[in-house]
Amino acid sequence: MELQAKKVERIRIYDVALAAGVSVATASKALNDTGRMAPETRDRVKRAAVELGFRPNAMARGLLSKRSFTVGLLTNDTYGRFTLPLMAGISEALVDHGVSVFLCTIEDDPTLAKIHVDAMLDKQVDGIIASGKRIDRRLPVDMTHLPVPVVYAFTDGPDDSVRFVSDDAQGSRDAAQWMIGLGRKRLVHVTGPTSFASVQARAEAFSDTAGSGAKILHGTWSEAWGHEAVAQLWGGDRPRPDGIFCGNDQIARGVVDALRERGVDVPRDVSVVGFDNWEIVAAATRPPLTSVDMNLKALGREAGLTVLAMAEGKQVEPGIRKLPCRLIVRQSCGGVAAD
């Protein structure tokens, strides 16, 4: 038995018009609730459309309206850790508007990026959302002179563009304040490389909140660095921290594991907070991690609605839009969620 694309004939507006006994023009107006006509006629057409299962051909419509009801999401985050929540938000916001989303993953390959952008433009996307894995790097393709609006989410863009990022400083402050509120006195920040803008923003906010004496250790974004940092902190005879704010959940997991291996009780002896609220890591840690959530889904929603508004010709204020982070309370600090 062989399988072949069954040539199901699609219903055109012509078929609907025929069935309802009206012209194609009238059928179109009836279905779009435009023009003036006898209510009875409109009803008859609509019934015929439903009966026949008519769905208008978006390509034909698009040719006229110059709207394709598609947008493209371009990303260099192949792992999808940031892209997926973003995509979920975009999709959720746009599906109600009948907009579908092309996903294009481009590693860091400029040629591939160009190919994908061109393919999307050929398909007349209404707009493009550029996204990445860090807010201080750009995608390897220039999108400043495209015939469609571009919005940047979790990636850098030109000065006159709209860029959505999460509020690293606020997230960091919230984390430190949470531990201080729980009575912790000796906070330490164990985080990623200084080359990341968000590392700097968080570190600064951490210092402001925990005091300039509070130590900050920079390393890689890995569990291994979490282990290593604990080895350093517990190595000498210096006073040990009782609260550790980590730059991401993987570091936090390493820290928690290392502390347990040293017989240090989390959260009794030390509170630990992570960053990213990456479910798979945060929930599997023993105890589960209290972590800062960047609300990437909400960020995606905003980015989607904004690019859509621009596609509809609405005026939009350029600049960086910081969306708030939220502390997700689990068991690694003690304390209980406020809400």
Next chain:
Amino acid sequence: MELQAKKVERIRIYDVALAAGVSVATASKALNDTGRMAPETRDRVKRAAVELGFRPNAMARGLLSKRSFTVGLLTNDTYGRFTLPLMAGISEALVDHGVSVFLCTIEDDPTLAKIHVDAMLDKQVDGIIASGKRIDRRLPVDMTHLPVPVVYAFTDGPDDSVRFVSDDAQGSRDAAQWMIGLGRKRLVHVTGPTSFASVQARAEAFSDTAGSGAKILHGTWSEAWGHEAVAQLWGGDRPRPDGIFCGNDQIARGVVDALRERGVDVPRDVSVVGFDNWEIVAAATRPPLTSVDMNLKALGREAGLTVLAMAEGKQVEPGIRKLPCRLIVRQSCGGVAAD
């Protein structure tokens, strides 16, 4: 300063024809390398097109050709653990054919699924790839009578459909054989719930390879279950396993952590193999996990090319297509990669 979609006028074939001093019909034929004409004319048109940066409007073309050069990827795997590699393969295979991919995540919501499918059909997708997170469950939407071809990848589909899955039995056999080859004598399989078809397939293959005496423990897909299983296995006085094949990498990570906490050396005393080769888990485990990779990217590539072939009207054999798994050797077993 306000930002508005700059109304860049797009170049139409009419502009190219004008610039080259030919008719639109001739321009079309020149650019598509069809028809007969003076080579000089063709060149002139092509040069004009390049100079003006002409890119044909895919909607207009699609209206004629009934091809949109888009496909949809429908999935209920919100976490993206299976979808992302699949998507990468699909995209990689199709970008060369000028095909872009709509990604639609539908949780398990039938209403949402229908909305997405309809939206894609309206946009005249050339085909749909249905995907999921287990091969024995279907998406909550019937796609048997669509006007476009549908291919199933890592999800169940109707009997007369094309379904791509990875070869669980072969992956399982390879894992067991690898440990046997390293001299392990007392293998155990710690895996997920029996309700999963792939759990059964792997368990059966494991028994065939390791012997029917080899124990199989079923639990959840979590690190916690890995810990628990080790507690059971090391609990009594029974002979302890020297090789543990885990149903996924999370279980394997739990097993490895639990063994270390008991002072059991991995890989010296016990070999551990995971399943999924989920980089983030496998690489962070101490020691890093040897794991079975399902080659989801290759699976995506196949699925993409197949749905494209069907869209082009080619005959395709229905049925289940099992693609081989591959053992990725790291340090949790001892032994060294063959290649």
Next chain:
DNA sequence: CTGAAAGCGCTTACAG
């Protein structure tokens, strides 16, 4: 209140 005509940006027989 309804329909004929023109047109969106292309391609493809067909005529010259």
Next chain:
DNA sequence: CTGAAAGCGCTTACAG
């Protein structure tokens, strides 16, 4: 060798 005409499936002034 080249172009005028028709048409893909719609929508939208415009005429009646």
